[in-house]
Amino acid sequence: MLYDITLRIEYAYDSLADAGRHILRLMPATLPDRQRVIASNLDVAPVPFERSFSFDFFDNRCISISYDEAVEETAFLMQARVDRSPLDALFDVSPDLKRLGVELESVHSVAAASPHHCRGLSRWVPPSHEIAAWARDVVAGCPTTLDAVSRINRTLHAEMAFDPEATEIDTPLEEAFRARHGVCQDFTHIAIAALRSIGVPAGYVSGFLRTIPPKGAARLEGADAMHAWVRAWCGLEMGWVEYDPTNDMMAGEDHVVVAVGRDYFDVAPVKGALRTAGSQETSQSVDMVAVTA
């Protein structure tokens, strides 16, 4: 499916933000056999003093910008045309959870795609006894890793309410879990914590979601802003599998990947220390439209 994606993010500051510096992870990724970027462009206003491009440890595209003078507001406009392939039919060849542990020990790698990065705690996903106990119950009797992954995502979707007003960007994960509500970021972090607690390496994917569904399908939750979902490592043969707990579905033709990492810390769309005394306001909008030939 071919998409035109438009992303706008604007920050306005109460007082002048002193010499800002940002790392932006906003550009769609190129993924062999899955996702191809035909054209992409990022406009930044005001025009930064410095701007450069690089790949980070997880091979995400990063644009670094900086200002040498104070700014009152910043605006980012990303436009891209992306070709996203449909998901191949998936045969569950994943091992059971015990066997998964054995397979993991045979992976002698810390390269970007290694599952070892996504096993322990990470900055936004501290260990949680509560989530671990919940996960243990949910996956009891699951025959395979993939089954455990989909069971966790499905149960989470069933129990949690999508509520953009309920949480802030820094709401602790256990708080969102206890109240069983939140946005895609909360769904994703809770699923990651649950999966890691049962021994499944799990990470965070940021990206875009198709705004208007195909005819006859329901509108997806989280399409108005940048979206997030989970990737879980399902053994040597299947590798990473992406699952969207907010919409209870595999991430496929409706999902365009921007960045992957251990959690939100690794993929935050706009990173940067803006030293300002006052508060700041953000607005964000996303439009991902299927291009019909």
Place this chain on the structure above:
Amino acid sequence: MNKPQQAANRSDWGSLLDAYRTLPGVADELFDSEGRVRPVWQPFLRDLAGLDKEALDHALARGSQYLHDAGVFFRQYGPTDSTERDWPLSHLPMLIEAGEWQNIATALMQRADVLEAAMADFYGPNTLVADGVVPARLLASNPEWLRPMVGVQPRHGHYLHFIAFDIGRGPDGKWWVLGDRTQAPSGAGFALETRMATSRSFSTMISSAKVMRLAGFFRRFRDTLLDMRDNDGSRVAILTPGPLNDTYFEHSYIARYLGFMLVQGADLAVRENRLMVRTVSGLTPISVVWRRLDAEWTDPLELNESSRLGTPGMLGALRSGSFTMINSLGSGALEARALMAFMPGMSEHLTGQPLAMPNIATWWCGDAAERDYVKANMKRMTIDNAMSTRLPFDHGPDIVIGGRRTDGTPVDPAWIDEQGPLLAAQEVVSLSTAPALVNGKLEARPMSLRVFVARSGAGWVVMPGGFARIGNSAESADISMQRGGAVSDVWVVSDDAGPVDTLLESGSGGINKRTQDASLPSTAADNLFWMGRYVERADFKIRLLRAFHVRLAETGGEYPLATLLSDYLEMLDIDATDSIFSGILDDLHSALRSAGQVRDRFSTDAWNALVDLSRTTEMFAERVQPGDDASRAFSVMLRKIAGFAGLVHENMYRFTGWRFLGIGRAVERAGGMTSFLQLATDTDAPDGALDLAIEIGDSVMTHRRRYAAGMSRDTVIDLLLLDDMNPRSVLHQLMAIDEHASFLPITVEEVRMTPFQRKVLEIKTALTTAAPREITPGKLAELSNDTASLSGLLAETYLR
């Protein structure tokens, strides 16, 4: 040793060794396994035994006095606050024979090579992981393995430049590595100070014992850092977390000792991928940074976002290769406790050699077989966080010793299975004992050594000394300084100590190599400026208070002049009769806080004078009564302030920083005098107000001599405002500021004169050309506003 061997029994040293008990199964530094005093200790012990009690007390006091005078402290953290604590000196040095030291040094240099190779591998090809030597999971879960630094080549080819090892001697007499300190090891400066203190105590012994000197080590490392600069006038900086850090004293001490600029993260900025320091002359490049800050805090953009100690963009600048970081960011990964379990294999894999000095036996519980071994043997192990960077004897809250937690409850083996990879176990160590002096006699205490290793152009250099940690009881192997342990000097005793050597008489490099033009970071300038202001502000308040209390003693305070004074003091937030010292103490504490931020730019004597002033004031605040008693106390304080000002004025080199201090003082004095003159020369002012102004202005004698006709508004204005010969007049302050300002750098945009200079000149000219009778109350008010604006203009021009 070519002296004839002595019998070397206990009784040969009088009663000195009466209380010395060695422990079974524990090696001892003083006695060999046959119960004889080791030869290296004999001459020292003989001299020590020769001192009578008085002489010994004197010797020890000299050492303590040195540390006190030098202001050596470290910061100790309690549950809710932190306090500065004296450096806990154990006066008796730890003696090691040069031959044995050479073996230690050789082994540690080999270990340093292994660690360097491990860094290159962890941040490069990762063969240790690929070949199964180090588990992938262990490296991936190490919080100090910094992913943004993977694949980045260090600018001069090396990751590690300055590291330390903690080592201890086991029961078999062999040395063991207890910990690798690769992040930003502290203590080298303290080692120097400890040496200074100990040599004050035992000066004849240290020279007759031919103890190897330390200065050469520092000189070589300094020259190495200087040689790594770019050839463009860029500098070496020492990056500190600031005065609240436990070892800030050392950072400022080392910066002063080596002549490097001491900076905090906020002093730095990144422009076009270069690291720059904000100085009073604008941004200037830095090409070598010796960090005393853990990597996590260095860059809030890519590492810990909550860091207020770092510099956004620093990692990017480092990746671009524009400066050298000592040690490379990410070097803390080597400190993780669990990694010790793999060091023997890493050494074989990376260098083809076994470790020359083994490290303390360690098991990572992420592996099932190791975990089972730990469960079966935990009686003789400690178990802690796998990623802990604490030393084996520095127990964290979660420590399990001999299978029990700190509250005494036994741990369940199932807990070890459950926690698995999060845990590492280590064999309980019995450190050797060394002598400590307790009530004039020697006692045996557990001991470990910290050894410093630095990279020079010709390879690793080991500091011939360092320091020893000494436990505070013979029973416990707990030798942590935070919990009452002490520190002693380490004497490497040789046949030839090498030439007498200090940094001052540096040989090779000559003067150009040594001195870096001391450009002043803006925050340091700001602190010096405010220190000048606060001390002067205290001085002014004290003068007002003294005037008030002299009159209080004479009249009881109920007449117009006293009311005028107490009203004015109230405006300055001071109650003239109740808790009279608190306002002054606030100023002095602020001055101390500012001074504390710039200790590297400041003589120890001046610092001590300021501390003394503040302590005296605190003491006065406790017991001084209003009236006569108070006015005497104020006179004491004024003398102490004058003493401080004298030290600053007479002894401080005229660096740019001194100019800021002087400007601060003059701005404050001009402001205080102008505002008081407004009050005292007002037509409504009560009788005696003019006398009071002259008294506050410390100009009674001068006025009597200069104006035979008596006092009038004009003579007071003339003397305190317009007379450039009077060091307390406002014009004199403006002339001083003008002169200081002429030495400050002109920033590029302000070609001829900065706005600050222009304003100073404007006020100065107005005062120079005015006659006393032209100074109307309105004119005084205008002048008061103008002087008040100077502070802001200065900040805009130089302190941004």
